[in-house]
Amino acid sequence: xxxxxxxxxxxxxxxxxxxxxxxxxxxxxxxxxxxxxxxxxxxxxxxxxxxxxxxxxxxxxxxxxxxxxxxxxxxxxxxxxxxxxxxxxxxxxxxxxxxxxxxxxxxxxxxxxxxxxxxxxxxxxxxxxxxxxxxxxxxxxxxxxxxxxxxxxxxxxxxxxxxxxxxxxxxxxxxxxxxxxxxxxxxxxxxxxxxxxxxxxxxxxxxxxxxxxxxxxxxxxxxxxxxxxxxxxxxxxxxxxxxxxxxxxxxxxxxxxxxxxxxxxxxxxxxxxxxxxxxxxxxxxxxxxxxxxxxxxxxxxxxxxxxxxxxxxxxxxxxxxxxxxxxxxxxxxxxxxxxxxxxxxxxx
Amino acid sequence: xxxxxxxxxxxxxxxxxxxxxxxxxxxxxxxxxxxxxxxxxxxxxxxxxxxxxxxxxxxxxxxxxxxxxxxxxxxxxxxxxxxxxxxxxxxxxxxxxxxxxxxxxxxxxxxxxxxxxxxxxxxxxxxxxxxxxxxxxxxxxxxxxxxxxxxxxxxxxxxxxxxxxxxxxx
Numbered sequence: 285x286x287x288x289x290x291x292x293x294x295x296x297x298x299x300x301x302x303x304x305x306x307x308x309x310x311x312x313x314x315x316x317x318x319x320x321x322x323x324x325x326x327x328x329x330x331x332x333x334x335x336x337x338x339x340x341x342x343x344x345x346x347x348x349x350x351x352x353x354x355x356x357x358x359x360x361x362x363x364x365x366x367x368x369x370x371x372x373x374x375x376x377x378x379x380x381x382x383x384x385x386x387x388x389x390x391x392x393x394x395x396x397x398x399x400x401x402x403x404x405x406x407x408x409x410x411x412x413x414x415x416x417x418x419x420x421x422x423x424x425x426x427x428x429x430x431x432x433x434x435x436x437x438x439x440x441x442x443x444x445x446x447x448x449x450x451x452x453x454x455x456x457x458x459x460x461x462x463x464x465x466x467x468x469x470x471x472x473x474x475x476x477x478x479x480x481x482x483x484x485x486x487x488x489x490x491x492x493x494x495x496x497x498x499x500x501x502x503x504x505x506x507x508x509x510x511x512x513x514x515x516x517x518x519x520x521x522x523x524x525x526x527x528x529x530x531x532x533x534x535x536x537x538x539x540x541x542x543x544x545x546x547x548x549x550x551x552x553x554x555x556x557x558x559x560x561x562x563x564x565x566x567x568x569x570x571x572x573x574x575x576x577x578x579x580x581x582x583x584x585x586x587x588x589x590x591x592x593x594x595x596x597x598x599x600x601x602x603x604x605x606x607x608x609x610x611x612x613x614x615x616x617x618x619x620x621x622x623x624x625x626x627x628x629x630x631x632x
Numbered sequence: 633x634x635x636x637x638x639x640x641x642x643x644x645x646x647x648x649x650x651x652x653x654x655x656x657x658x659x660x661x662x663x664x665x666x667x668x669x670x671x672x673x674x675x676x677x678x679x680x681x682x683x684x685x686x687x688x689x690x691x692x693x694x695x696x697x698x699x700x701x702x703x704x705x706x707x708x709x710x711x712x713x714x715x716x717x718x719x720x721x722x723x724x725x726x727x728x729x730x731x732x733x734x735x736x737x738x739x740x741x742x743x744x745x746x747x748x749x750x751x752x753x754x755x756x757x758x759x760x761x762x763x764x765x766x767x768x769x770x771x772x773x774x775x776x777x778x779x780x781x782x783x784x785x786x787x788x789x790x791x792x793x794x795x796x797x798x799x800x801x802x
Contacts, residue, residue, distance in 0.1 A: 318706045318721040402718070436751055437722035442736065443746025445722045449736045452725075453746045484741050510736065511743025 294595045297413020301582040302530045304461040304501065304594075307372075308419040309408040310427050311446045311455035315435040319447035320400050328384040328400050334434065335399050339388050342429035352388035352397065352426070357381075366603035372410065374398055395422050402447050403455075405430070412594075414530070416458050416522040424514070443510065453510030458521045461490075462529060465500040465579045466536035469544070473502075476532055483525060484508045490571070498568060499575030499597075504529060537583060552580030556588070559627050564620040570600040570627060577631075588631065596630045635660035703727035 297303070313319060314331055323331065339352050357365060357378070365379040373396045374387055385400040398406040407430075409422035437445040443453040451457070467473045477487050484507045490498045506521060540548060555576035559565075565573075578593045580586035598604055600623050609622050635642045635658060642658035701710045708720025710728050719725065725732055737744055767790050774783040 313722065315722065319719060321716070321718045322706055322708060322720040431751055438751050439722070439725055439746070441745050442725055443748060445725055447718045449719070449732065450739045452736060453740065453743070454748045508741045508743060510740040511745065511747055513748045 294591065294598060295412040296591055296594065297411060297415050299414040299526075299530050300412065300590060302462055302464070302533045303414040303526070304463055305372075305410055305412060306414055306416040306419050306526075307408060307410045307457075307459045307461075308416060308423045309406055309457050309459075310423050311403040311444070311451045311457070312405040312407065312427065312430075313437040313445055313447070314404050315437045317404065320402060320404060321447060323400075325384060331404050332384055332386055332399055335388075335397075335405065335430070336386070338430045338433040339397075341433055342426075352390055352395065355387045355389060357385045357387060358383075363603050363606060367607065370598065370601040370603055373408070375401065377401075394419075395426060397426065403451070414460065414522070414526055416460065416526065417518065420456075420458070420514070420518050450507075451509050453508075454512070454514055454517060456509060456514060456517055457505050458517060459503050459505035460521075460526055460529075461501055461503050462533065463500060463575060463578060464502055464529075464533050464536075465575065466540045467533055468497070468500045469540050469548070470536050472532075472536055476529070480504060480529075485525065499571045501575065541583065548579070548583070549585055552576050552583075552585050556580065556586055556631070560631055562624045562627070564617065565624045565627065566620055567600055567602060567623065570623055571597060574600070574627075592630055596627060599626060599630075634658070635663055637663045701728055701731070 297306075314334065317323065317327060317331060320328065320331075336354055339354065342352075355364075355368075357374070360368075365374070368374045368387060369376055369379045371393065373389065373393065375398075378385065378398055378401050383400065385398070388397040388399065390396065394411055395407075395409050397408065407423050407426050409419040409426075411419050439445050444455040446452050446455055464473060464476075467476055480487050486505050486507045488503045488505075490501045490503075504525070506517060509517075512520070555573040559570070559573050559577065562569075574593050574597050577586060577588055578590065581588045581590050581593065599608065602619065605619060605622055605626065608626065634640070638660060640660035642660055702708070703720055703724045704727060705723035706720035708724055708727075710731055713719055713724070713728065719728075719732075733744075767786055771783055771786040771790070774780075774786060
């Protein structure tokens with residue numbers, strides 16, 4: 285895990301000028317057991333044992349088309365837990381819990397499953413660019429495999445049962461991380477957020493719930509999970525919502541270039557200059573400036589390669605940095621110095 | 633943006649067009665529920681629940697006794713759920729009817745029932761069921777033939793099947 289880099293987060297996919305990643309997750313619980321928050325240590329261990337057995341039984345020819353590797357979060361090192369968090373494979377809450385819990389992860393890190401999070405199972409597929417359909421197929425494949433040996437809690441009226449009633453029904457959350465610098469610049473984002481809420485979409489920042497909009501990165505996801513089939517949810521998000529959001533941002537970029545070209549040029553060149561000159565830089569400043577350079581690259585104002593920026597956005601995170609420099613002494617200034625050097629070398 | 637009727641943050645935004653004139657409406661969860669509008673689910677459930685409790689109380693649906701309703705399967709009370717936003721177990725959904733129906737419908741933009749797929753019937757479940765009935769028949773035959781060693785072995789095999797409650801065995 286430490287040496288590899290998540291393909292989903294460092295590659296480029298469809299509509300990658302606006303869409304960074306797509307994600308689909310299924311929430312499932314085992315029938316006959318209390319939900320995680322009310323489960324004792326032995327019950328959580330039993331849930332892990334049953335799920336692990338089901339994962340091992342699904343094998344390489346399973347619907348998911350992958351083998352899932354089992355990572356026990358209780359015995360994982362703090363750095364590995366942080367790495368998983370930075371790759372959006374586990375939530376902050378899940379990484380820091382002190383209870384029996386695990387992550388099952390495919391070798392390409394596109395498919396993962398948290399065991400004993402808020403729900404017994406959180407099956408997730410993540411991919412680069414606008415690829416919610418592919419993510420859905422992979423996550424659904426894992427769910428189908430597991431359903432051969434596990435009984436999921438299901439209710440005739442409410443569908444798949446979840447610890448929180450906001451996830452009940454399909455238990456499916458479809459989301460996309462979007463880079464919306466032009467809508468932000470034109471102060472159109474509030475209008476877009478309002479429209480999104482009317483379409484029953486949730487809008488969050490870079491690190492999920494409660495986080496700010498660092499780097500003008502926003503995560504859009506469906507709020508409602510009840511009363512629509514899987515196909516209807518997917519068609520609405522992939523076929524309607526996502527293309528509209530991409531179109532809004534592209535139109536805003538065109539308009540911004542007409543109205544405020546010099547301001548944008550100043551913003552992106554200044555960011556590149558900072559990244560090429562800085563000797564000490566925090567993770568937050570690095571993400572902000574890398575995202576501005578990203579804008580410059582997609583607008584053709586800077587020659588920087590988008591894939592390089594994607595890779596750096598991940599590598600500048602603290603745990604990833606410590607993987608590249610395992611021998612480095614701990615300390616804030618050393619970390620900021622190593623980050624600045626990494627970026628300078630990366631951008632050439 | 634603040635609620636039009638109080639100082640709380642607005643979570644529901646509606647544009648009402650009447651007689652060719654459009655009026656914007658911005659309401660907090662509490663006032664949106666009062667006006668009968670759906671509250672977005674991104675609103676933390678803990679914010680919706682107190683507001684909902686108030687409204688439902690007025691309607692007389694949830695009495696004091698029902699607030700103390702306890703799930704017979706896991707012991708979770710409705711008050712605990714209101715506090716944490718998390719139910720205790722799958723059986724809570726039935727234990728807390730009809731209160732839970734109000735919560736779900738508000739949080740799910742008015743949806744009242746699941747319309748998607750059900751868990752697919754499993755071939756493994758059929759296989760386990762078939763295996764169980766075969767073992768049972770063999771056990772009866774072994775006992776009838778006084779083959780006690782064989783019978784003990786078959787009993788162990790049946791026990792092994794029963795010991796896996798999560799293996800589909802319906």
